[in-house]
Amino acid sequence: MGISALPQLRRYQTAMTSLFSELNPEQLAAITLPPQSALILAGAGSGKTRVLTTRIAYLIQSGQANPHQILAVTFTNKAAKEMLVRISAMLPINLRNLWIGTFHGICHRMLRMHYLDAGLLQNFQILDSADQLALIKRIQKILAVDEKRFPPRQVQWFINNAKESGLRAAFVISDDAYSRRMQEIYHAYEQQCQKESAVDFAELLLRCYELLSRNEILRQHYCERFSHVLIDEFQDTNSLQYRWLKLLAGIGRPDAAAVFAVGDDDQSIYSFRGACVSNMVDYEREFGIAKVIKLEQNYRSHGHILEAANELIRNNPQRLGKNLWTSEGKGEPLRIYGAVNDHEETAFVVEEIKSLHVSGIALSEIALLYRSNAQSRILEHGLFNAGIPYRVYGGMRFFDRQEIKHALAYLRLIANPNDDSALLRVINFPTRGIGARSLEQLQDDAKESGASLWHTAMQKSGGETVLAHDLSKPLRGIAGFVRLILAMQQACQTLPLPQIIEHILEHSELLAFYGKERDGAERLENLNELINAATSFVHETDDDSLTEFLAHASLEAGEHQAGSGQEALQLMTVHAAKGLEFHSVFLSGLEEGLFPHENSINEINGLAEERRLMYVAMTRARRRLYLSFAHNRMLHGQIRYNVASRFISEIPQNCIKWLKQSFSNSAHENESRKSIFSQSFTGNQQGFSSNHDSWKIGQNVLHAKFGAGVIINCEGSGSDARVQINFAQSGSKWLLLEYAKLTKA
DNA sequence: GTCAAGTCGATTTTT
DNA sequence: TCGACTTGAC
Numbered sequence: 001m002g003i004s005a006l007p008q009l010r011r012y013q014t015a016m017t018s019l020f021s022e023l024n025p026e027q028l029a030a031i032t033l034p035p036q037s038a039l040i041l042a043g044a045g046s047g048k049t050r051v052l053t054t055r056i057a058y059l060i061q062s063g064q065a066n067p068h069q070i071l072a073v074t075f076t077n078k079a080a081k082e083m084l085v086r087i088s089a090m091l092p093i094n095l096r097n098l099w100i101g102t103f104h105g106i107c108h109r110m111l112r113m114h115y116l117d118a119g120l121l122q123n124f125q126i127l128d129s130a131d132q133l134a135l136i137k138r139i140q141k142i143l144a145v146d147e148k149r150f151p152p153r154q155v156q157w158f159i160n161n162a163k164e165s166g167l168r169a170a171f172v173i174s175d176d177a178y179s180r181r182m183q184e185i186y187h188a189y190e191q192q193c194q195k196e197s198a199v200d201f202a203e204l205l206l207r208c209y210e211l212l213s214r215n216e217i218l219r220q221h222y223c224e225r226f227s228h229v230l231i232d233e234f235q236d237t238n239s240l241q242y243r244w245l246k247l248l249a250g251i252g253r254p255d256a257a258a259v260f261a262v263g264d265d266d267q268s269i270y271s272f273r274g275a276c277v278s279n280m281v282d283y284e285r286e287f288g289i290a291k292v293i294k295l296e297q298n299y300r301s302h303g304h305i306l307e308a309a310n311e312l313i314r315n316n317p318q319r320l321g322k323n324l325w326t327s328e329g330k331g332e333p334l335r336i337y338g339a340v341n342d343h344e345e346t347a348f349v350v351e352e353i354k355s356l357h358v359s360g361i362a363l364s365e366i367a368l369l370y371r372s373n374a375q376s377r378i379l380e381h382g383l384f385n386a387g388i389p390y391r392v393y394g395g396m397r398f399f400d401r402q403e404i405k406h407a408l409a410y411l412r413l414i415a416n417p418n419d420d421s422a423l424l425r426v427i428n429f430p431t432r433g434i435g436a437r438s439l440e441q442l443q444d445d446a447k448e449s450g451a452s453l454w455h456t457a458m459q460k461s462g463g464e465t466v467l468a469h470d471l472s473k474p475l476r477g478i479a480g481f482v483r484l485i486l487a488m489q490q491a492c493q494t495l496p497l498p499q500i501i502e503h504i505l506e507h508s509e510l511l512a513f514y515g516k517e518r519d520g521a522e523r524l525e526n527l528n529e530l531i532n533a534a535t536s537f538v539h540e541t542d543d544d545s546l547t548e549f550l551a552h553a554s555l556e557a558g559e560h561q562a563g564s565g566q567e568a569l570q571l572m573t574v575h576a577a578k579g580l581e582f583h584s585v586f587l588s589g590l591e592e593g594l595f596p597h598e599n600s601i602n603e604i605n606g607l608a609e610e611r612r613l614m615y616v617a618m619t620r621a622r623r624r625l626y627l628s629f630a631h632n633r634m635l636h637g638q639i640r641y642n643v644a645s646r647f648i649s650e651i652p653q654n655c656i657k658w659l660k661q662s663f664s665n666s667a668h669e670n671e672s673r674k675s676i677f678s679q680s681f682t683g684n685q686q687g688f689s690s691n692h693d694s695w696k697i698g699q700n701v702l703h704a705k706f707g708a709g710v711i712i713n714c715e716g717s718g719s720d721a722r723v724q725i726n727f728a729q730s731g732s733k734w735l736l737l738e739y740a741k742l743t744k745a
Numbered sequence: 746g747t748c749a750a751g752t753c754g755a756t757t758t759t760t
Numbered sequence: 761t762c763g764a765c766t767t768g769a770c
Binding site (some may be wrong): 374377634635636637638 | 761762
């Protein structure tokens with residue numbers, strides 16, 4: 001090394017030292033691994049993102065790779081963005097050539113670059129789930145498929161599943177009438193997508209996979225380019241994504257990339273949408289991972305919380321094995337509250353949040369979690385009445401709003417007139433006198449000629465000759481619509497992106513329409529926000545192509561949530577809480593049937609996934625964790641009787657502080673219980689006797705073989721008297737009272 | 746084309 | 761129970 005390199009070396013060493021400060025030995029080992037494929041088992045709160053980002057910074061800083069050679073894959077846009085921000089903070093260099101993105105984002109990027117090889121048009125559009133569903137419905141109508149026998153959602157599920165298994169319609173196995181019909185729909189869907197130049201989410205992955213597997217030159221190119229591939233949340237990959245990775249990384253080739261996979265099998269909670277935890281084991285074997293690095297030191301939670309979570313997850317079979325620990329103390333015990341009903345549970349949560357807030361904990365540092373969205377209503381109700389500001393996560397996203405979808409449909413039509421879906425969405429919105437009759441006629445004509453709706457509509461209106469683009473007159477009927485779109489297309493050729501949107505909003509009369517609507521103010525605001533979104537898109541990406549903006553809108557439906565950053569209590573499902581942390585966490589509705597959810601009990605490995613979900617929920621808490629349940633709860637308009645979740649009994653007693661045992665003998669509680677039953681069961685069998693014991697619905701009982709349970713139903717009398725009992729361990733059963741030998745618990 | 750009544754279904758969800 | 765969605769009447 002020459003003298004001139006010395007200052008650089010010194011600078012490099014200083015940079016490295018600061019990069020590595022305060023890392024634990026395992027983190028450091030992971031970050032500085034030699035360039036070979038690795039698996040990092042990163043427990044909750046173990047500094048996973050830090051390891052991932054520091055690894056990238058290290059590779060670049062140490063000269064092992066330049067940004068151009070690195071590919072980092074995440075699951076959400078949020079994670080990708082955060083990674084980029086953190087790397088930028090570590091490295092004061094231009095990261096333009098560093099590819100960071102979601103699987104879908106990266107596949108999309110490749111497809112745009114190689115659209116010809118991928119068999120796509122340059123202006124191909126991306127269908128989000130709602131677009132996809134609409135298209136499927138349309139196709140079912142054309143094929144005259146009974147929507148009762150073939151619910152569009154199931155068809156959608158079928159198609160996406162096939163694609164995620166790498167199967168085109170032609171290769172789907174169909175050995176009965178039902179699956180043959182499914183295949184038929186899938187086939188027609190494939191054709192229609194190609195005709196409209198539309199690509200759904202699963203298609204992005206499958207096309208890209210096929211592109212790489214078919215095109216040796218391209219694959220060679222990317223194998224040579226990416227010497228390092230880093231993957232976040234590896235436990236959430238589906239099988240197609242894993243196959244794509246094997247292809248891209250060039251597994252088995254001499255120039256194979258070093259894959260750095262980070263994941264946690266205990267936090268795999270998305271198998272219901274195709275995630276394949278077994279990918280981790282396959283990966284270990286197929287990529288020849290010599291040593292798995294485990295990050296087990298937790299920087300988030302206090303001891304009791306970790307111990308409880310560890311003990312819980314130990315009940316799962318087939319784990320890769322991992323135990324979180326902390327250098328912090330035991331901290332507070334978990335607080336458990338057993339309520340009689342959902343109202344009492346809510347009252348408890350509300351009171352406790354109030355006092356936490358009074359004691360100085362910011363509301364935004366408190367999370368109220370639940371297993372299913374239906375649970376939020378009663379909680380929201382209680383919070384609202386108590387005047388506690390809260391924010392519910394999930395739900396409608398910016399680009400999913402109907403006014404935004406309408407505006408985007410006009411834009412899509414301008415970018416790609418063959419987009420039948422977009423045309424159908426706006427041809428009569430706002431209404432311009434095109435009824436079902438003329439629409440049907442248009443669709444029939446299009447079907448006959450095999451042309452797109454747009455093409456057909458244009459011919460009907462007399463071709464392009466008629467078109468004096470006069471926007472000053474009202475544009476009615478199909479001919480009017482055609483003139484409108486043509487005029488828009490022409491105007492948009494010269495305008496920059498934000499002005500294009502302004503233009504279409506104005507001339508489509510969307511603004512006028514929502515201006516007249518009763519509660520159109522918010523929609524107008526959102527439409528205005530769409531212009532802002534376009535402005536910042538152009539600003540951030542230096543790209544003002546309409547097609548790119550539309551792709552952005554489909555791929556990043558989120559992040560545009562209003563009202564974020566406010567000081568408010570955080571309400572969300574456990575799934576939505578993954579990756580987040582809070583000072584205090586309330587976990588509500590811990591009942592058999594709800595959490596673990598009854599539907600999951602019958603699924604293969606369903607219970608294990610529920611337990612992982614519970615594990616994820618618990619490890620969100622830094623200092624304080626509340627668990628609560630209610631013995632009876634209103635669900636789907638009926639009162640349901642439940643026992644406490646088995647997960648509570650899997651937590652060691654020494655970690656727990658019971659704030660209130662359910663059904664203790666206090667007179668007050670018995671009173672409140674009675675009143676509830678008499679209220680909700682007027683007209684029903686209220687109770688009956690046998691062996692001078694009276695058994696009531698809601699009674700906690702013990703059975704010699706099945707253990708603890710709750711009576712949830714009863715019928716018959718005398719020696720025929722039977723009770724239905726929901727047992728904690730074995731689910732609900734009907735038992736003859738005479739033989740059941742029940743005791744009150 | 747709009748509104749009201751009727752039906753149906755109800756874990757979890759990102760891209 | 762409640763909401764989304766479809767159907768039928770003007």
